[in-house]
Amino acid sequence: MSKIRIGLIGCGVVGQGIMRLLHEHADSIEARLGSPIEVRRIVARNPTRDRGPYVDRKWVTVDADAVLADPDIDIIVEVMGGIDPADGYIRRAMEHGKSVVTANKALIADRGHELFELAATRGVDLYFEAAVAGGVPVIRVLREALTSDRVVALKGIINGTSNYILSRMEEQAGLSFADALAEAQSRGYAEADPTLDVGGGDACHKLAILATLAFGKKVGIEQVATEGIERVSAVDMAFAKRFGFTVKPLAIGRALDDGRLDLRVHPALIGSRQVLASIGGALNAIYIDGAAVGPSMLSGLGAGALPTAVSVVSDIVDVGRNLRSEARGRVQHTARGAEPALVQDLSDHECRFFLRFSVRDESGVLGRLAGLLGDEHVSIEQMVQEGQGDRPTAVVMLTHPAGEGGVRRAVERIDALPEVVEPTHVLRIEEDRP
Amino acid sequence: MSKIRIGLIGCGVVGQGIMRLLHEHADSIEARLGSPIEVRRIVARNPTRDRGPYVDRKWVTVDADAVLADPDIDIIVEVMGGIDPADGYIRRAMEHGKSVVTANKALIADRGHELFELAATRGVDLYFEAAVAGGVPVIRVLREALTSDRVVALKGIINGTSNYILSRMEEQAGLSFADALAEAQSRGYAEADPTLDVGGGDACHKLAILATLAFGKKVGIEQVATEGIERVSAVDMAFAKRFGFTVKPLAIGRALDDGRLDLRVHPALIGSRQVLASIGGALNAIYIDGAAVGPSMLSGLGAGALPTAVSVVSDIVDVGRNLRSEARGRVQHTARGAEPALVQDLSDHECRFFLRFSVRDESGVLGRLAGLLGDEHVSIEQMVQEGQGDRPTAVVMLTHPAGEGGVRRAVERIDALPEVVEPTHVLRIEEDRP
Numbered sequence: 033m034s035k036i037r038i039g040l041i042g043c044g045v046v047g048q049g050i051m052r053l054l055h056e057h058a059d060s061i062e063a064r065l066g067s068p069i070e071v072r073r074i075v076a077r078n079p080t081r082d083r084g085p086y087v088d089r090k091w092v093t094v095d096a097d098a099v100l101a102d103p104d105i106d107i108i109v110e111v112m113g114g115i116d117p118a119d120g121y122i123r124r125a126m127e128h129g130k131s132v133v134t135a136n137k138a139l140i141a142d143r144g145h146e147l148f149e150l151a152a153t154r155g156v157d158l159y160f161e162a163a164v165a166g167g168v169p170v171i172r173v174l175r176e177a178l179t180s181d182r183v184v185a186l187k188g189i190i191n192g193t194s195n196y197i198l199s200r201m202e203e204q205a206g207l208s209f210a211d212a213l214a215e216a217q218s219r220g221y222a223e224a225d226p227t228l229d230v231g232g233g234d235a236c237h238k239l240a241i242l243a244t245l246a247f248g249k250k251v252g253i254e255q256v257a258t259e260g261i262e263r264v265s266a267v268d269m270a271f272a273k274r275f276g277f278t279v280k281p282l283a284i285g286r287a288l289d290d291g292r293l294d295l296r297v298h299p300a301l302i303g304s305r306q307v308l309a310s311i312g313g314a315l316n317a318i319y320i321d322g323a324a325v326g327p328s329m330l331s332g333l334g335a336g337a338l339p340t341a342v343s344v345v346s347d348i349v350d351v352g353r354n355l356r357s358e359a360r361g362r363v364q365h366t367a368r369g370a371e372p373a374l375v376q377d378l379s380d381h382e383c384r385f386f387l388r389f390s391v392r393d394e395s396g397v398l399g400r401l402a403g404l405l406g407d408e409h410v411s412i413e414q415m416v417q418e419g420q421g422d423r424p425t426a427v428v429m430l431t432h433p434a435g436e437g438g439v440r441r442a443v444e445r446i447d448a449l450p451e452v453v454e455p456t457h458v459l460r461i462e463e464d465r466p
Numbered sequence: 467m468s469k470i471r472i473g474l475i476g477c478g479v480v481g482q483g484i485m486r487l488l489h490e491h492a493d494s495i496e497a498r499l500g501s502p503i504e505v506r507r508i509v510a511r512n513p514t515r516d517r518g519p520y521v522d523r524k525w526v527t528v529d530a531d532a533v534l535a536d537p538d539i540d541i542i543v544e545v546m547g548g549i550d551p552a553d554g555y556i557r558r559a560m561e562h563g564k565s566v567v568t569a570n571k572a573l574i575a576d577r578g579h580e581l582f583e584l585a586a587t588r589g590v591d592l593y594f595e596a597a598v599a600g601g602v603p604v605i606r607v608l609r610e611a612l613t614s615d616r617v618v619a620l621k622g623i624i625n626g627t628s629n630y631i632l633s634r635m636e637e638q639a640g641l642s643f644a645d646a647l648a649e650a651q652s653r654g655y656a657e658a659d660p661t662l663d664v665g666g667g668d669a670c671h672k673l674a675i676l677a678t679l680a681f682g683k684k685v686g687i688e689q690v691a692t693e694g695i696e697r698v699s700a701v702d703m704a705f706a707k708r709f710g711f712t713v714k715p716l717a718i719g720r721a722l723d724d725g726r727l728d729l730r731v732h733p734a735l736i737g738s739r740q741v742l743a744s745i746g747g748a749l750n751a752i753y754i755d756g757a758a759v760g761p762s763m764l765s766g767l768g769a770g771a772l773p774t775a776v777s778v779v780s781d782i783v784d785v786g787r788n789l790r791s792e793a794r795g796r797v798q799h800t801a802r803g804a805e806p807a808l809v810q811d812l813s814d815h816e817c818r819f820f821l822r823f824s825v826r827d828e829s830g831v832l833g834r835l836a837g838l839l840g841d842e843h844v845s846i847e848q849m850v851q852e853g854q855g856d857r858p859t860a861v862v863m864l865t866h867p868a869g870e871g872g873v874r875r876a877v878e879r880i881d882a883l884p885e886v887v888e889p890t891h892v893l894r895i896e897e898d899r900p
Contacts, residue, residue, distance in 0.1 A: 053614055053758055060682065064613050066798065161611070167759040169611030176610075177595070177603030179498050180487055180779030248494065307744050307765070315761075324487055324772040325601040327749075331741070332762035342759040345614030357793035364500065 036069045036352040039105040039130075041096065041121055042112030043076045043083050046135060046162075046344070049337030050111065051086035053345050065349050066356060073099045075112075100124045107351055109344060110134040111162075119143055126154045131360060133347040135162035135340060141237035141253050144244070148365040155361050157354055159347035164238045165190050165316040167339025168332040169346075173320070174245040175363060181322040183246040185286040187462065188318035189311050190238045192334040193229035194261050194281035196221045198299065199312040201269045202278050208266055221314055231260035232281075235297045239283040243295055246320070247287050249373035251295065257378045259298040263457060268388060271416065271428045272459075277301035277386075278309045282462060292374045294381060301386050301461045379437030384413070384461040387431065387439075389446065390424040390454035397451045398427065404445050405431070408438035424453045430461070470503045470786040473539040473564075475530065475555055476546030477510045477517050480569060480596075480778070483771030484545065485520035487779050499783050500790060507533045509546075534558045541785055543778060544568040545596075553577055560588045565794060567781040569596035569774060575671035575687050578678070582799040589795050591788055593781035598672045599624050599750040601773025602766040603780075607754070608679040609797055615756040617680040619720040621896065622752035623745050624672045626768040627663035628695050628715035630655045632733065633746040635703045636712050642700055655748050665694035666715075669731045673717040676752070677729055681721050683807035685729065691812045693732040697891060702822060705850065705862045706893075711735035711820075712743045716896060726808045728815060735820050735895045813871030818847070818895040821865065821873075823880065824858040824888035831885045832861065838879050839865070842872035858887045864895070 040047055054061070054069055062068045071091065076083075079092040093099065100108065100121060108125035110132065112118050118139055122132050132151070134140065140147070140163045151158040161171045165188070174183070189195050197212040213230065216222035228234045236258040243251040261281050272279050279299050286294040302309055307329060311317040316334030321327050333339040354360050391397050402412060414430045431439070443456045474481055488495070488503055496502045505525065510517075513526040527533065534542065534555060542559035544566065546552050552573055556566050566585070568574065574581070574597045585592040595605045599622070608617070623629050631646040647664065650656035662668045670692040677685040695715050706713050713733050720728040736743055741763060745751040750768030755761050767773040788794050825831050836846060848864040865873070877890045 049758075057614060057616060057758075060616065061614055063682075064798065167756075167762065169607055172606070172611050173603055176784060177606050177780050178776065179783050180491060180495055181776045182491060182494065248497075305744070307741070310739070310741050310744050317763075322601075322776065324483075324491075325776040326767045326770075326773055328601065328764075328766035330762075330764055333760045336760075338758040339760055342612065342615045342756065346611050349613050350610060353796050354791075354793070357788075357791070357796045359788070359791035359793035359796065362787050362791045362793065362796075364498065 034067065036065065036067050036348070036355060037104055037106045038069060038071045038348065039099040039102060039108050040071050040074045041099070041108060041110045041118070043074050043087060043092065044111070045337040046111045046340045047074070048084050048087060049341030050109065050344050053338065053341045055086045061345070061349060065352050067352060069348060069352065072105055073102065075099050096121055097124070100130070101128055105130060106355055107348060108132050109348060110136060111344065113138070115139055115142060122147060123150060126150050126156050126158070129154060129156060131157040131351045131355065133159045133344055133351060135160070135344055137163040137234070137237045137241065141240040144241065145250050148368055152361065152364065152368060157351045157360050159351055161347050162340045162343035164241050165318060166332070166334040166336060167342050168316050168318065168330050168334060169343065170242065170318050170330055171245065173330060174242065178320070178322055178325065181324045183287070183320060184323050185321040186242060186246055186284070186318060187308065188242070188283045188316070189280055189308060190283050190316050190318065190334060191229055191235040191281055192314035192316055193222045193226060194235070195311070195316070196314045197230065198261060198264065198279055198281055201264070201266060202273070205270060206266050209262060209264060230262055232258040232297045235281065235283045239285060239295060239297055242318070243285040243293060243373070246285060247293055247373065248370050249293065250370055251293070251373045255373060255375045256295045256297055261299045264299050265457070267426055268457060268459065271388065271426070272301050272386065273304070274416065275414065275430060276304055277461070278304045279459065280308060284462065288376060292376045294376045296378070296381070299459060301459055303464060306464060379435070379440065381436045382433050383463070384433055385431045385439050386459040386461055387429045387443070388457040389427040389452060390456070391427055392451045392453060393419060393425040394451050400449060401427065401446055405442045408442040410434040410439055410442055468501065470499065470501050470782070470789060471538055471540045472503060472505045472782065473533040473536060473542050474505050474508045475533070475542060475544045475552070477508050477521060477526070478545070479771040480545045480774045481508070482518050482521060483775035484543065484778050487772065487775045489520045495779070495783060499786050501786060503782060503786065506539055507536065509533050530555055531558070534564070535562055539564060540789055541565050541567060541782060543782060544570060545778065547572070549573055549576060556581060557584060560584050560590050560592070563588060563590060565591040565785045565789065567593045567778055567785060569594070569778055571597040571668070571671045571675065575674040578675065579684050582802055586795065586798065586802060591785045591794050593785055595781050596774045596777035598675050599752060600766070600768040600770060601776050602750050602752065602764050602768060603777065604676065604752045604764055605679065607764060608676065612754070612756055612759065615758045617721070617754060618757050619755040620676060620680055620718070620752060621742065622676070622717045622750070623714055623742060624717050624750050624752065624768060625663050625669040625715055626748035626750055627656045627660060628669070629745065629750070630748045631664065632695060632698065632713055632715055635698070635700060636707070639704060640700050643696060643698060664696055666692040666731045669715065669717045673719060673729060673731055677719040677727060677807070680719060680754070681727055681807065682804050683727065684804055685727070685807045689807060689809045690729045690731055695733045698733050699891070701860055702891060702893065705822065705860070706735050706820065707738070708850065709848065709864060710738055711895070712738045713893065714742060718896065722810060726810045728810045730812070730815070733893060735893055737898060740898060813869070813874065815870045816867050817897070818867055819865045819873050820893040820895055821863045821877070822891040823861040823886060824890070825861055826885045826887060827853060827859040828885050834883060835861065835880055839876045842876040844868040844873055844876055
């Protein structure tokens with residue numbers, strides 16, 4: 033095979049990063065693959081826009097159908113994002129016998145199971161390393177390096193925007209969520225509409241993809257209990273620190289002994305000496321606990337044009353190796369033909385909790401809080417009370433391990449007390465091993 | 467292909483771990499590979515020894531030649547270790563057209579270049595993930611995930627014994643190297659003869675393998691500047707901590723702008739907030755800086771029967787996938803046909819240094835130390851002097867960045883002064899980015 037011929041769908045920052053990498057590292061990629069890679073056509077909405085020095089306008093077209101059907105193209109690379117029309121493009125490409133490389137997490141999380149079936153039926157490859165955690169090769173590690181092991185749990189920081197915001201709030205005492213978000217936006221770490229990142233939706237998509245691979249069950253995005261970081265305050269951060277914790281935006285998947293999965297995306301307190309606690313800024317990290325391999329971790333840049341392009345182009349090389357050796361479909365999707373996942377209800381989850389109450393400083397209020405918690409068998413490990421000038425008194429409790437259902441019922445009754453002036457903030461504590 | 471048939475050479479703890487993993491995870495491995503894996507023969511010196519519940523004595527033979535030539539065996543898995551006779555076994559296996567999976571770091575570091583040529587000539591695979599960092603998939607990440615990138619630098623903790631010893635000395639102030647080593651031996655983290663681990667030889671082998679893959683040049687083990695951790699004392703550890711550092715056993719490879727490589731294995735001071743500083747105990751970690759992907763890290767257990775077996779069995783699955791799809795030789799060795807590496811002389815290396823002098827507390831001695839350093843253009847950033855009861859006074863200096871040649875010349879002259887009572891201890895400081 034003389035050349036690996038690419039049709040690129042989408043040419044924003046990631047697409048331009050791919051073009052740059054293919055240009056700058058052309059010699060080493062050709063040496064490693066054994067063939068040069070040639071991008072023959074680029075599908076983009078505006079063919080006349082300037083896309084920098086690595087994109088010749090004569091390659092750009094608006095006609096996706098012609099590219100998808102072009103017999104001189106071997107691999108379709110989709111980096112346009114979004115469910116539609118990307119979904120249809122990828123299906124048509126595979127129906128035309130082309131292998132596909134995509135960076136589209138929403139699409140893989142939502143429709144991956146159907147797409148992998150189609151890839152298997154058509155005997156083509158569908159690779160998606162860049163869909164989760166940008167330049168961190170977690171898909172490859174789960175699909176290949178740990179193929180001989182059984183994953184027990186994974187715990188990750190997989191949304192760089194949320195990690196940047198919480199890291200800044202940790203560094204600078206008193207910084208509010210709103211100010212940290214505004215700073216992230218001004219520095220390009222958060223979008224103008226940050227909902228998908230800070231609300232947990234992005235991490236939910238990624239966790240659904242990772243859990244499907246790690247546990248070999250079909251996980252739907254609606255099965256992940258998802259909370260954003262918007263309610264984490266400077267006060268939470270300060271109390272967490274005082275107890276020896278930091279607050280991190282986590283995505284957690286665990287295989288329970290009864291066969292169900294525990295799947296959650298939310299901010300959580302972790303011990304400040306845990307390795308994940310040292311993952312700051314826009315970095316991503318995924319901690320994987322394997323039955324045989326033990327605790328493992330991967331970290332790196334989870335977003336950005338070039339880190340994402342590294343994952344896309346390495347997938348192109350991998351798919352290209354399969355084309356050269358006529359070995360398409362060499363690695364089957366782990367969860368093909370697997371059962372749908374059964375998921376533990378969040379109310380059955382047990383852990384230690386961090387509870388921050390906002391109360392009027394009246395005699396007997398602590399007793400009433402403790403009494404209502406005790407009614408639900410929630411026992412208190414540590415407590416700090418602190419007046420805050422003219423604001424309500426903050427009472428922070430760390431509980432012993434307790435069922436989430438009971439904690440939520442107790443908090444609901446507590447929040448109805450007349451001396452409680454703001455809704456109680458509940459954060460989970462994640463222990464050292466996932 | 468109905469079965470992937472294995473001949474296993476060596477059946478110590480790693481071999482037994484492989485047998486256990488193949489047994490316990492047989493169903494998931496078969497589902498992922500598409501074929502069952504069957505170990506048909508095991509070569510071991512003592513065929514009657516009890517090797518636990520996963521090894522049937524009737525599979526065990528002393529006759530390596532018969533196994534290497536057996537037409538009913540597809541893959542030879544070598545976990546006996548050592549250069550000879552493993553080298554001959556692997557060559558004969560490949561000459562018989564069999565692919566090979568090995569965990570043998572000494573062999574790959576010393577004779578890898580010839581073995582990869584032979585594998586290419588014979589059209590077979592030679593995989594070696596377990597040769598470096600046990601269960602950490604760094605070989606796969608360098609060969610595949612970063613195949614589209616250019617590695618600028620790598621910095622790793624790749625000897626678990628040394629890391630265990632220095633972590634214990636850091637945790638427990640005053641603990642000597644000798645006592646920490648004895649503790650590591652009693653807990654199974656160090657061998658009776660620990661020379662290869664604490665002397666740096668083991669990390670040197672691993673760095674030669676990693677640097678060959680990362681930089682695409684043939685690196686020989688004699689090209690790695692190697693120092694052990696034996697001279698790190700409780701006093702060094704305490705002073706390092708006072709300056710905000712910890713001491714870690716590092717392996718460092720950097721591609722310099724002039725095309726040469728900087729290759730070093732030695733204990734070094736790193737900032738105690740660096741992620742590598744939080745890698746404690748027997749964990750391994752490798753920090754990789756890619757031109758496009760940026761800073762990335764992998765960590766996990768670098769030794770032990772099961773973590774190592776995970777890497778070996780995942781290699782077996784990978785090679786098995788190539789056999790099933792008739793795609794042997796699908797991934798070529800990165801440095802095949804590459805030029806031998808050119809390496810920077812250690813005397814040309816520049817960094818900040820930690821210098822611990824042992825002097826008699828006499829007036830003028832600090833001036834003489836500073837003067838001799840100044841003669842070699844070594845300037846001092848910080849200094850601490852501390853009497854130690856009836857022992858010589860410790861003077862610790864952190865230098866500004868300085869050339870190692872000048873530092874060594876100055877120290878040689880300093881150590882000849884009559885008021886200097888013990889050889890000066892020189893440690894390098896590694897800055898945040900590799």
